[in-house]
Amino acid sequence: MRLVESRATLTISYLVLAIFAFIALFPIALLLLNSLKPAAQIVQNPLGLPQPIRWQNFVNAWNHAKFSKTFVNSLFVSGTTIVLVCSTSSLTAYVLARKKIKSWKIFTFYLLATTTAPIQLYLFPLYFGFAKLGLINNIFGVALIYTALFSPFAVMLLRTYFLAVPKELEEAAIVDGATSWQVFSKVMLPIVSPGILTVALIIGLNSWNEFLIATTFLQKADNVTAVIAFYLLSGQYSSDWGEIMAAALIIVIPVVALFVFMQKRFIEGMAGGSVKG
Amino acid sequence: MHRLYIVPTMIINVVIVLVPALLTVVLAFYNWDGISTPTFAGLNNFRALAADGVFWSALGNNIIWTLIFLTVPIAMGLLAASMLLITRRGSNLLQIVYFLPVVIATPITARIWQGMIYSPVTGIFGVLKKYGLPIPNPLTQPSIALFGVATVDLWHWWGFLCVIFFAALRQVPQEQIEAARLEGATYFQMMRYVLLPGIRPTITLLMIMTVIWSFLAFDFVYILTQGGPAYSSEVLSTLAYRHAFYDLNVGQAAAAALVISIFGLIGTFFYVRIQTREGEQ
Numbered sequence: 057m058r059l060v061e062s063r064a065t066l067t068i069s070y071l072v073l074a075i076f077a078f079i080a081l082f083p084i085a086l087l088l089l090n091s092l093k094p095a096a097q098i099v100q101n102p103l104g105l106p107q108p109i110r111w112q113n114f115v116n117a118w119n120h121a122k123f124s125k126t127f128v129n130s131l132f133v134s135g136t137t138i139v140l141v142c143s144t145s146s147l148t149a150y151v152l153a154r155k156k157i158k159s160w161k162i163f164t165f166y167l168l169a170t171t172t173a174p175i176q177l178y179l180f181p182l183y184f185g186f187a188k189l190g191l192i193n194n195i196f197g198v199a200l201i202y203t204a205l206f207s208p209f210a211v212m213l214l215r216t217y218f219l220a221v222p223k224e225l226e227e228a229a230i231v232d233g234a235t236s237w238q239v240f241s242k243v244m245l246p247i248v249s250p251g252i253l254t255v256a257l258i259i260g261l262n263s264w265n266e267f268l269i270a271t272t273f274l275q276k277a278d279n280v281t282a283v284i285a286f287y288l289l290s291g292q293y294s295s296d297w298g299e300i301m302a303a304a305l306i307i308v309i310p311v312v313a314l315f316v317f318m319q320k321r322f323i324e325g326m327a328g329g330s331v332k333g
Numbered sequence: 334m335h336r337l338y339i340v341p342t343m344i345i346n347v348v349i350v351l352v353p354a355l356l357t358v359v360l361a362f363y364n365w366d367g368i369s370t371p372t373f374a375g376l377n378n379f380r381a382l383a384a385d386g387v388f389w390s391a392l393g394n395n396i397i398w399t400l401i402f403l404t405v406p407i408a409m410g411l412l413a414a415s416m417l418l419i420t421r422r423g424s425n426l427l428q429i430v431y432f433l434p435v436v437i438a439t440p441i442t443a444r445i446w447q448g449m450i451y452s453p454v455t456g457i458f459g460v461l462k463k464y465g466l467p468i469p470n471p472l473t474q475p476s477i478a479l480f481g482v483a484t485v486d487l488w489h490w491w492g493f494l495c496v497i498f499f500a501a502l503r504q505v506p507q508e509q510i511e512a513a514r515l516e517g518a519t520y521f522q523m524m525r526y527v528l529l530p531g532i533r534p535t536i537t538l539l540m541i542m543t544v545i546w547s548f549l550a551f552d553f554v555y556i557l558t559q560g561g562p563a564y565s566s567e568v569l570s571t572l573a574y575r576h577a578f579y580d581l582n583v584g585q586a587a588a589a590a591l592v593i594s595i596f597g598l599i600g601t602f603f604y605v606r607i608q609t610r611e612g613e614q
Contacts, residue, residue, distance in 0.1 A: 062519070062520075065419065065519070065520045066419065066420065069416040069419045069420050069520075070420060072412065072413070072416055073413065073416050073417065073420065073423075073427055076409070076413050076427075076431060076495075077427060077430050077431070079488070080430050080431050080433060080434055080488075080492060081430060081433070083434075083442075083445045083446065083449065083450060083488065084433060084434070084437075084445075086445065086449040086450070086457075087445050087449065090449060095455075098455045099454055099455055099459075101460065102449055102455060102456055102457060102459070102460060103457070103460060140345075143341075144341040144342045144345065145342060147338035147339065147341065147342070148338060148339045148341075148342040148343075150338060151335055151336060151338045151339050152339075154335070155335055155336060163339075164605070164608075165605050167346075168601065168604065168605045168608060169598070169601050169605065170346060170350050172542070172545045172597055172600065172601040172604060173350070173354070173594065173597055173598070173601070174548065174549045174570065174590065174593045174594055174597045175549070175551075176549075176570055176573045176574070176586075176589075176590035176593055176594075177353075177354045177357055177590050177591075177593070177594045177597075178349070178350050178351075178353035178354040178356075178357060179353075179577075179590070180353075180357060180360065180573075180577045180583050180586055180587055180590065181352075181353035181354075181356035181357055181360060181587075182349065182353040183577075184367050184583070185353065187367075200345065200349065201349055203345055203349075204345045204346050204348070204349035204350050205349075205350075207342055207345065207346065208346070211342065236335055240338075261436060264438070265436075265437075265438035265439065267438065267439050267440055267552045267556075268551055268552060268555075272578070283438045283440055283441070284440075286438075286440055286441060286444075287440040287556070290440070290444045290448075297448045297449070297455045300444060300448065301444075301445070301448075301449070304441040304444060304445065307438060307441060308436075308437055308438070308441060311436050311437075311438075312433065312436060312437075315429075315432070315433075315436045316429060319428070319429050319432070322432075322436075323428065323432065323496050323500065324500070326493065326496070326497065327496065327497045327500040327501075
């Protein structure tokens with residue numbers, strides 16, 4: 057499909073799009089370029105090519121940010137959050153899609169309000185409550201908080217997937233003698249599994265990247281997530297920007313690889329979850 | 334039996350969100366350092382906020398922030414999305430490119446800009462200085478620190494809007510576009526009469542979300558300037574955070590959090606109304 061015939065419009069469009077692409081990529085290029093340089097070279101010229109290439113930055117970054125520990129923490133937090141969100145939200149979304157609950161509007165209002173309410177509204181009592189229970193520095197505690205924060209989004213998104221499933225499928229299963237749990241787990245879940253995969257990706261990204269909760273609830277250097285380890289490294293322990301950029305790259309590469317690989321699901325999910333189509 | 338399926342979601346949400354939120358409302362009327370027994374303070378926390386010049390400038394900064402994000406990234410997103418629609422070829426790749434900043438964690442984005450762009454020692458601003466273009470580090474200038482931070486957030490953020498607008502634009506009925514095209518519409522006419530009206534609900538929702546998110550802005554301010562220099566880039570959420578965890582004045586932090594929440598909840602009200610109304614159709 058071509059929107060407009062004019063050749064000039066087309067040329068200008070490509071030009072504008074190229075400028076936007078440059079804006080998006082330029083800082084990322086600086087990240088790549090300088091992660092391979094010794095600190096002195098960056099001061100000389102951050103735009104120059106690394107000569108010689110300094111792979112040692114990655115080794116130093118890995119050790120200083122304790123990535124062999126903090127990376128595992130991040131994987132644990134994201135993995136736990138994904139499992140908890142997907143299991144609880146799919147149940148709730150199914151009910152919201154199928155049952156005519158009189159109060160479902162209030163319920164939806166409540167869930168949507170949670171997605172938009174400021175974290176500060178519940179952060180302080182939550183923090184002091186967690187402190188009382190000895191849950192500070194507990195990565196499972198952080199995963200629980202993420203579950204509460206991200207599940208409303210997951211419910212809203214999954215509900216649209218459940219709505220798309222024809223009711224006849226359930227009725228047929230019930231006629232065959234399936235219990236309501238069997239209908240849900242054997243019939244419905246497999247059908248909406250693409251939606252669950254999308255939710256898992258987006259929740260995984262959000263919990264991997266999250267900053268405010270993680271920095272508040274995780275304070276011991278061994279217990280932090282990779283992103284917080286990066287934040288601490290870049291703030292206090294090092295002014296070697298080559299090493300800092302190398303640390304950044306270590307965290308970003310898996311995320312970017314996953315995103316490029318699954319971009320369609322990411323984008324559809326984000327668009328569908330925040331602005332329902 | 335079915336209805337009980339919502340119980341796990343609700344338990345987690347009530348414990349982690351609803352109960353603490355209600356406690357915040359209560360705490361706003363108490364003096365509390367987070368450790369000893371809270372004492373009733375009446376409206377004192379709110380009076381202290383109102384008497385604090387930093388609170389008002391933080392509120393002002395939130396409003397400036399909202400105005401910036403209601404215009405610049407939305408315009409950028411719409412412009413890029415509509416041009417992706419015109420060209421089509423390469424639009425998939427460009428979408429990935431524009432979205433890349435969104436998937437980079439906020440501390441990393443902040444450090445890239447801080448060290449590799451703004452810094453006069455290790456960044457591009459230093460290179461420019463060598464060529465006789467001395468631009469000061471925006472993060473250390475009280476007059477522009479807020480804009481320096483907002484620019485970083487803009488870069489991180491606008492691709493998200495672009496991609497959502499693009500998704501919405503592709504839902505605009507093909508016949509309308511075709512009809513306009515056959516009548517020889519220019520790009521601007523196409524935008525004005527076909528595309529923008531076609532995605533109005535999406536624009537409205539994103540604008541409401543922008544207002545809500547603008548009052549929640551935290552990460553970049555906290556990492557890049559901590560609200561400084563001299564509180565010039567302070568926003569309500571960093572002010573509340575400081576009250577709670579640095580001044581150990583949890584009551585006042587709760588009061589500030591309530592102020593943020595009022596703006597958030599007004600936005601939420603409109604957002605939810607639009608969302609649920611569409612859901613009925």
